[in-house]
Amino acid sequence: MSTAEKKRVPFRWVAVGIAVVALLLAGVVSYYASANPDGLEYVAGKTGFLDSASEHGAADGPLADYGTKGVDNARLSGGLAGVIGTVVVLVLAGGLALVVRRRSTESSDKA
Helix, strand or coil, rough: CCCCCCCCCCCHHHHHHHHHHHHHHHHHHHHHHHCCHHHHHHHHHHHHHHHHHCCCCCEEECCHHHCCCCCCHHHHHHHHHHHHHHHHHHHHHHHHHHHHHHHHHHHHHHH
């Protein structure tokens, strides 16, 4: 089968597939996330300045500390935070892609 005979998959299906995989990974993999501190916290603890850290500006935010405020189940809270963060990133990236795509189409039409 030559490349001209291969069926092309519509971009919409590719985008939906990417979104589904990203949401599944965010919701499921975060369920298995480590409770151990990340690299920065580990080094701060080893070098002795972890106790001198102060709270950051977003510490009271709805998704602070890899969890969802108001959800008592730690695993569900982490999974929900992962899904919400993934949706936000996908929406922003999709919007940016649309803006860039429209600009490049408009500029090539003028040329």
